[in-house]
Amino acid sequence: MDLLEYQGKQLFAKHGIAVPSGEVANTVEDAVAAAEKIGYPCAIKAQVLIGGRGKAGGIKIAQNAEEAREHADAILGMDIVGPHGEGPFRVDQVWVEGGSDIAEEYYASVILDRGEKKLLAMVSAKGGMDIEAVAAEDPDALVKRHIDPSGFDAAAARSIVADAGLAEDALDDAAEVLVKLAEVAREEDATLIEVNPLIATAGREVVALDSKVTIDGNALFRHQDLAEIADTVDDPQEQMAKEKGLTYVKLDGNVGILANGAGLCMSTLDVVAQAGGAPANFLDAGGGSKAEAIVNALEVIKSDAKVSAILFNIFGGITRCDEIANGIVTASQQIDLGMPLVVRLDGTNSEEGLRILAEADLPNLHQEKTMLDAARRVVELAGGAA
Amino acid sequence: MSIIVDEGTKLAVSGLTGREGSFHGLRNKAYGTDLVAGVTPGKGGQDVEGTPVFDTIAEAVAEAGANTSMIFVPARFAAAAINEAIDSGVETVIAITEGIPVLDMLSTYWKAKEKGVRLIGPNCPGVLSPGKANVGIIPAQFFDPGPIGVVSKSGTLTYQIGNELKQAGTGNSSIVGIGGDPIVGSDFIDILKLYEADPDTELIVMVGEIGGDAEEQAAEFIASDISKPVVAYIAGFTAPPGKQMGHAGAIISGSSGTAQAKKDALEAKGVRVGESPTETAAIAAEMLRSL
Numbered sequence: 001m002d003l004l005e006y007q008g009k010q011l012f013a014k015h016g017i018a019v020p021s022g023e024v025a026n027t028v029e030d031a032v033a034a035a036e037k038i039g040y041p042c043a044i045k046a047q048v049l050i051g052g053r054g055k056a057g058g059i060k061i062a063q064n065a066e067e068a069r070e071h072a073d074a075i076l077g078m079d080i081v082g083p084h085g086e087g088p089f090r091v092d093q094v095w096v097e098g099g100s101d102i103a104e105e106y107y108a109s110v111i112l113d114r115g116e117k118k119l120l121a122m123v124s125a126k127g128g129m130d131i132e133a134v135a136a137e138d139p140d141a142l143v144k145r146h147i148d149p150s151g152f153d154a155a156a157a158r159s160i161v162a163d164a165g166l167a168e169d170a171l172d173d174a175a176e177v178l179v180k181l182a183e184v185a186r187e188e189d190a191t192l193i194e195v196n197p198l199i200a201t202a203g204r205e206v207v208a209l210d211s212k213v214t215i216d217g218n219a220l221f222r223h224q225d226l227a228e229i230a231d232t233v234d235d236p237q238e239q240m241a242k243e244k245g246l247t248y249v250k251l252d253g254n255v256g257i258l259a260n261g262a263g264l265c266m267s268t269l270d271v272v273a274q275a276g277g278a279p280a281n282f283l284d285a286g287g288g289s290k291a292e293a294i295v296n297a298l299e300v301i302k303s304d305a306k307v308s309a310i311l312f313n314i315f316g317g318i319t320r321c322d323e324i325a326n327g328i329v330t331a332s333q334q335i336d337l338g339m340p341l342v343v344r345l346d347g348t349n350s351e352e353g354l355r356i357l358a359e360a361d362l363p364n365l366h367q368e369k370t371m372l373d374a375a376r377r378v379v380e381l382a383g384g385a386a
Numbered sequence: 387m388s389i390i391v392d393e394g395t396k397l398a399v400s401g402l403t404g405r406e407g408s409f410h411g412l413r414n415k416a417y418g419t420d421l422v423a424g425v426t427p428g429k430g431g432q433d434v435e436g437t438p439v440f441d442t443i444a445e446a447v448a449e450a451g452a453n454t455s456m457i458f459v460p461a462r463f464a465a466a467a468i469n470e471a472i473d474s475g476v477e478t479v480i481a482i483t484e485g486i487p488v489l490d491m492l493s494t495y496w497k498a499k500e501k502g503v504r505l506i507g508p509n510c511p512g513v514l515s516p517g518k519a520n521v522g523i524i525p526a527q528f529f530d531p532g533p534i535g536v537v538s539k540s541g542t543l544t545y546q547i548g549n550e551l552k553q554a555g556t557g558n559s560s561i562v563g564i565g566g567d568p569i570v571g572s573d574f575i576d577i578l579k580l581y582e583a584d585p586d587t588e589l590i591v592m593v594g595e596i597g598g599d600a601e602e603q604a605a606e607f608i609a610s611d612i613s614k615p616v617v618a619y620i621a622g623f624t625a626p627p628g629k630q631m632g633h634a635g636a637i638i639s640g641s642s643g644t645a646q647a648k649k650d651a652l653e654a655k656g657v658r659v660g661e662s663p664t665e666t667a668a669i670a671a672e673m674l675r676s677l
Contacts, residue, residue, distance in 0.1 A: 002628075049628075084627045084641055112488060114568045114598040114635070117495050132640065149496060189489055191568070192639075218634060219487035221462055249629045262566060262632025263540020263595055266621035270645075271662050273624045282625070284632040317525035317545045347545065348525060371546070372664055 001215045001230045004047040006095040008211030011188060012195075015180045018207045022097030031072035032065055034096040040064055041099035044071040048089035050082040051130075051212065058091060061099065068096070083130070100209060105197035106166055106174065107131050110147070110181045112191040119147040119185055121157070121178060123164040127197035152182045166200075173206035174198065188226070189219030237281070237304050244296040246283060253278025255382045256301035256310035258294075260285045260319055268313045271371060277379030280307045285314075291327035298331050302339075309382035312343045313371055321345040321353030329360045340381040342366045344374035388515035388560040389535070389580040389587075390478060390506065391419070391454065395519045398423040398446035398476070400467045401458030402434050410458065410482075410523050411437075417526050419519040422450040443467075443474035454478045456512070456521050461485035464508065468494050472503045480521050481507035481571070488634065491569040498571055505571025509634065511541035511563035524561060532557020534670060535581035537574055538593035539566050539600075539633070543621060543663060547591065550667035556674055559587040566633025568597070574604035582612050588677055589615045591670050592657075594648055596622030597635045601648035609655040615673050618652050618659045619666040620645045 003011065009019040022038065024047065025031035035042050046058030053059050058080050060071035072094055079088035105128035113120040124142045126134045135142040143164040148156065157175035166174050181193050192214040199209045220227040231242075241248030247262070251269075255277045259265035262284050269279040281304065283297055301310055314324050324345060332341075341364060345353045357367060366381070368374035397414065401407035402424025412435060415421040423446035424434050430441035438450060446452040455471035457464055457479065464483040471479040472494070479498065486508050498505040506513060512522010517531040523541070528549040536558055538544040544561060551557065562577050564570050574592060581587045590612070594601040601620065608616050623645040625631050627638040638644050649659045658673075660666025 082628075086626065086628050112492070112568065115600070115603065117492060117569055119492075149493065186489060189487055191488060216488050216634075217630070218461065218485045219489070222487075247632050249626075249631060251624070251626060259542075261540060261542025262636060263538070263543030263593070263621050264546060266540075266595055266625060266631050266636065267543055267546075267619075267663055269624040270621060274661065279624055282629075282631055315542050315546045315549070317528075317542060318523060347528070347549065370664065372662060 001217045001220070002049045003211070003213040003215065003229065004049065004093070005045060005211050006047060007229060008213035009208065011184060011213060012208050012211060015184050017177055017180050018205060020097040020100055020207060020209065022095055025072070025094050025096055026092065028069060028072045028076060031076070031094050031096055032069050035062055035068035036065060038096060038098045042068065043097050043099060044068060044075055045095045045097065046075045046078065046080060046091040047093040047095050048080050048091055050080060050086050050089050052083040053080060056080045100199060100207060101202040102199045103202045104167055104170070104200040106199070107196045108174070108178055108181060108198045109194040110185045111193070113146065116146060118149065119182060121145050121147055121160055121182065123160050123178065125165040131196060147182055152179060154179055169204055170200040170206055177206055177208070188223060189216040190214060191216050237300055240303060241283070241300045244300065246297060246300060247286065248300055249282040250304065251279050251281055252306070253280045254306050254308045255378055256280045256304065256307040257313070258283045258285055258297050258301065258310070259313040260315065264313065264315055268311065268371065268375070271375040272311065272379060275375040275379045277375070277382060280304055290323060291330040294324070294327035295331040295334055298335055298337065302335070302337060307339065309340045309342065309378050310337070311374055311378040312341065313374060314345050314347070316345070316347030316350060320348050321350040322356060325353035325356035329356065329362065332362050337364065340364050340366060342368060342374050342378040342381065344368050344371055387584050387586045388518055389584050390504070390513045390560060390562060391519040391521045392515050393518050395521065396420050396422045396451050396453045397456060397521055398425055398443055398450065398452035398454070399456045399458060400425040400443060400471065402426065402437065403429050403432070403439060404458060407458035408434055411456070414520050417520040419521060422446070422452050443471050443476065447475045452476055454480065454521060457481040457483055457508070459483055465490035465494050468505065468508070469497060472498050472501050472505070476503065478504045478506070479571070480512050481505065482510060482512060482522055484509040486567070488568050491567065495569055495571060506562065507565040507570060509567040510565030510570070511544070513560060513562050515560045516558055522563065524563065528552060529561060530557030533559060533586065533588035533674065534591055535559045535584065535587040536561040536591045536593070537577040537581070538563055539595050540593060540621065543593055546663045547593065547619065547667050550664055551671060554667060554671035556671055559584060566595070566635050568635040573600045575607045578604060578607060578612055582614060587614065589617070589670060589674050591666065592616055592618045594618065594620045595633070595636050596625050596631065596645050597637045597643045599643065602651040605651040605655045605657060608657055615677070616657050617666055617670045617673060618657050619663060620648045620659060
């Protein structure tokens with residue numbers, strides 16, 4: 001689960017890391033009121049879960065109320081596309097914060113290194129820009145060091161920030177920030193914490209001017225405050241799926257997909273794409289997919305107006321295909337899909353499942369024997385690519 | 387031979403008294419696995435259809451001779467159960483539980499390394515050695531004994547490929563689900579090493595997916611250390627960046643962890659990568675015939 005910039009900064013503040021003071025606003029009026037309170041210059045910053053906001057015009061400095069209004073009006077409601085094509089993300093909130101007197105811009109992060117199975121601290125004196133580009137151009141400019149699982153103290157942190165070449169009079173404060181970032185990782189179950197830029201002000205204070213924080217969704221049971229944030233999902237289908245307890249990811253095609261198991265589901269999206277189609281979603285029905293789960297899944301898929309055909313790809317292991325078939329029959333009595341449904345059932349009790357479907361003789365239901373044939377058929381029925 | 391589980395496996399199931407644990411534990415027993423104990427704190431002295439239940443895994447080791455532990459404990463207690471298993475004296479711990487906080491696994495991973503205990507999973511379907519033993523939730527009916535070793539991050543995708551191999555008239559030495567979490571006890575490389583040393587394995591099928599760089603590391607390792615042919619499949623070419631695709635570990639971060647990067651890394655080292663599960667099984671069956 002990713003946090004918005006201001007949510008990440010609130011987490012930083014909780015752990016004693018200096019951040020500029022500010023307020024969140026959902027409307028232009030609120031943004032102007034916040035700016036008036038905070039004073040000028042102030043920054044109006046789009047709150048979306050993606051980097052590259054500045055380049056996209058999502059961060060502006062206001063010198064007076066008029067400019068605050070102008071910028072908030074432009075930013076609220078804009079769509080921002082990420083540097084790797086993510087999104088678009090609609091801006092519903094802005095964060096208004098006091099201007100900072102920036103002397104230097106650094107970069108600091110603590111991330112989970114999956115390969116090495118350790119937390120990794122990274123620091124650079126070249127902050128405020130795309131850190132991947134900095135590292136590609138000048139690898140020595142980014143100091144990377146694993147955090148000793150038995151402890152991470154100020155001395156270890158200081159050697160990292162010193163090696164990164166931060167200003168001498170900022171080293172102690174920067175080291176303290178790094179120690180606290182590691183503390184945020186461990187205590188808040190964050191798998192990625194990035195501060196870009198981490199600034200040294202003219203008054204020689206070290207302040208986190210931005211935040212990118214990812215919290216482990218599996219650990220939310222021990223973080224009540226963060227679990228509440230996780231409950232707010234923007235996308236209507238993703239919200240509906242979440243309420244129904246389904247693992248769903250929205251994509252932008254027209255072929256609705258349901259499969260059992262994350263791997264098989266990803267593979268199903270791939271073969272649909274290979275057959276020339278565009279998947280509308282990822283939906284893992286999980287094990288033991290009973291009628292109720294199938295009704296729920298079909299409702300979520302159908303509520304996406306782009307979907308024009310649906311593929312059910314089931315390989316029954318523990319899940320029995322006869323149960324799935326009964327679920328499909330029940331579901332089709334409860335909801336009117338109004339579009340073709342292609343079903344591929346294989347694995348445990350598949351013959352019985354196929355017999356149940358054949359006997360039910362459901363309109364608009366098409367059976368295919370293999371995953372590849374089913375993919376081709378659903379793409380054809382969906383009318384090609386979206 | 388086979389790897390990790392076989393006729394010598396003496397299994398203790400943590401969570402055997404729970405619904406899932408008893409269903410799968412007893413299924414494993416019905417397959418022929420030597421299920422020697424269940425473990426549930428506070429339920430020592432009871433039994434589950436004749437299998438004695440102990441309060442601790444250490445007791446299951448001391449009194450029932452368990453050498454393999456399977457963890458079927460709810461996520462928030464699972465890391466503690468795995469840690470207990472690592473300290474108990476078993477050789478192998480197979481953790482099925484999905485949803486364990488990853489930072490808990492960080493310390494557990496190093497604890498297992500330090501104690502020399504083989505940890506498989508978490509968030510995995512377990513290990514099956516056809517005809518010998520099944521520890522986990524893999525439906526054994528789709529797999530016959532044979533010369534192909536399978537190692538995979540995914541459960542159902544493995545069943546799909548296993549079934550196609552069976553239909554092609556071949557089978558498996560073992561099937562190992564390493565799990566779909568960001569931190570798992572054994573990576574592709576750990577299992578590839580075991581297959582390389584296993585005389586009954588002639589060919590290896592490796593099934594990966596988006597996220598992390600375990601496939602890229604495996605590609606390097608295959609080039610340097612594996613003499614047996616390897617066929618791979620990667621899922622998630624259509625996955626968008628930044629979205630978790632079901633498995634906690636299946637996420638493209640920025641520009642890293644993509645399916646294309648993994649495929650390219652494997653092909654650069656001469657590993658054939660199938661376009662679909664079907665093609666992957668077909669390539670494996672064909673390569674086996676020409677060995």
